[in-house]
Amino acid sequence: MKFLKLNPRKNKAQAILEFAIALPVLLLLVYGLIETGRLLFIYSSVINASRQAVRWGSTSGIGPNGVPRYQDCQGIRNAAQAGDYLNAFDDNDITITYDYGISPYTAYDTCNGTTDTGVNAHTGDRVKVNITADFNALVPLVPFVSRTVTNGNPIIGTSSRTLLLTISIATQSTATQTVTSSPTFTPSLTPSRTPTASNTPTRTQTLQFTHTPSITSPATATFTRTRTPTPTNAAPTAVTGCNxxxxxxxxxxxxxxxxxxxxxxxxxxxxxxxxxxxxxxxxxxxxxxxxxxxxxxxxxxxxxxxxxxxxxxxxxxxxxxxxxxxxxxxxxxxxxxxxxxxxxxxxxxxxxxxxxxxxxxxxxxx
Structure with a gap:
């Protein structure tokens, strides 16, 4: 009986041929994973950037440009750009609007330029930040649909936040103490001097002159006490139960x-x-x-x-x-x-x- 002996030898270049066949599929999978990760990262960056920007703009206080933060357009854009790690959008892709915070949430103003002092927002209004970004596949072989503004389907991140600009705090008035002066009796000194001098020469038949001086003295000082009436202020009766x-x-x-x-x-x-x-x-x-x-x-x-x-x-x-x-x-x-x-x-x-x-x-x- 004869047995056939199998020859396990392979043909030349067989491994290269198999690799060439598998390589496109392998590259497609690798680049597909890369593009998927990049797409998700851009989407996450746009959403987080809009949230960070609207959070910065709704905070009370003065921004770096010397105006309230909700009027600091460039400050809001800078807050958004801080989260753009892949440069997926620029300042022109950021839109800042304001609405009254009630349905249908129609914007009544837009923040333009570096600062916009014409925006007159009030407590209860909302600041809204909208960011658009484009996504294009790095390798055309990967079957990913491009998402761009031109095609009408960009990646969009929108966030809004209510403004809290002023808070009314009730205060109680502080009662004041009134100091009332009391009038006093004031004695008044009124001097009265009554000097009376009288020289009366008397002529007689005998031609003898008799000089009889008559002087009434001394002067008297009379103290007259003047009474100043004291007004009586009757304190009003305090009302109870005002609370x-x-x-x-x-x-x-x-x-x-x-x-x-x-x-x-x-x-x-x-x-x-x-x-x-x-x-x-x-x-x-x-x-x-x-x-x-x-x-x-x-x-x-x-x-x-x-x-x-x-x-x-x-x-x-x-x-x-x-x-x-x-x-x-x-x-x-x-x-x-x-x-x-x-x-x-x-x-x-x-x-x-x-x-x-x-x-x-x-x-x-x-």
């Missing part, structure tokens, strides 16, 4: 800013001063003029008129009083209707009635 006076929430009543005051005491309370704060630049929604100018204040009747731009104004002195044993309403009217809140509105009333000087009526909620 039971309460106020209601702020309301938009017929286009006016108003607040109710409940005074359960049997005494009408005198007001020292009233401070009001309102949405002076965006408090009116319709038309091109969004501003509100304070024109009158009333409490049972108009006690002040004027034309103040705001955002705060203190009326002092106040002639109005808070009626006793009832609920009254203090109201502030403007040159056009008040119809938009921005959460900075407040009313502060300081009382001057004895016993109530340290009581402050304050409300900033609506």
């Amino acid at each position: 039971t006076v309460t106020v209601g929430l702020l309301k938009d009543t017929g286009g006016n800013l108003s607040m109710t005051i409940n005074n359960p005491l049997s005494t009408a309370l005198q007001i020292s001063d009233v401070t009001v704060q309102w949405n002076h630049d965006k408090g009116h929604q319709t038309g091109s003029d969004k501003t509100l100018r304070l024109q009158s204040a009333s409490l049972g009747g108009v006690f002040w008129t004027g034309n103040q731009n705001g955002p705060t104004y203190t009326i002092n002195p106040v002639t109005a009083t808070i009626p006793a044993s009832t609920t009254s309403t203090i109201s502030f009217s403007f040159h056009q209707t008040f119809d938009r809140w921005d959460s900075t509105e407040s009313i502060t009333i300081n009382l001057s009635t004895p016993g109530c000087q340290g009581v402050v009526l304050y409300q900033n909620q609506h």
Whole structure:
């Protein structure tokens, strides 16, 4: 029996041929992994850059260019560029806008140039940063779709953040001590001198002259006590229970800013001063003029008129009083209707009635 002997020898260049066949697939996998990582890294960088930029712009304080941070356009862009490690975007790809923070979130202004002092944002508004970036595959063989602005499908990162520019803090007025002088009796010295000298020569029939001097002396000093009346100042009776006076929430009543005051005491309370704060630049929604100018204040009747731009104004002195044993309403009217809140509105009333000087009526909620 004969056995066939197999020859295990390989053909020449077989390994090179196999490698040549497998190399394109291997390169495709390697470059595919690289491009996938680069795409994810660019996307992550754009998202983080927009977040960092909007966080920087919403912070209160003054930026490096000497304006509030939300007006420092270049400062916001620099904060975004700090997270662009692959140079995927430049300053022209960064858009900074502002909206009112309420749906439909329509932008009312854009931050342009190095600084933009024309942007008049308010607490409650939002700053929004939008960044676009392009992605193109390094090797055309990799089947990745290019994402560019030209094609209409760039990588987009958008972040927004609410501005907190001012915070109202209620303070209580400090009572002052009045020093009253007491009048005293003042004795008055009134001297009175009454000298009387009389030389009376008497002529007689015998031609003898008799000289009889007559002098009335001495002078007398008369002390006259003058009484200065002392006025009696009767101290007014201090009112008790002033801390039971309460106020209601702020309301938009017929286009006016108003607040109710409940005074359960049997005494009408005198007001020292009233401070009001309102949405002076965006408090009116319709038309091109969004501003509100304070024109009158009333409490049972108009006690002040004027034309103040705001955002705060203190009326002092106040002639109005808070009626006793009832609920009254203090109201502030403007040159056009008040119809938009921005959460900075407040009313502060300081009382001057004895016993109530340290009581402050304050409300900033609506």
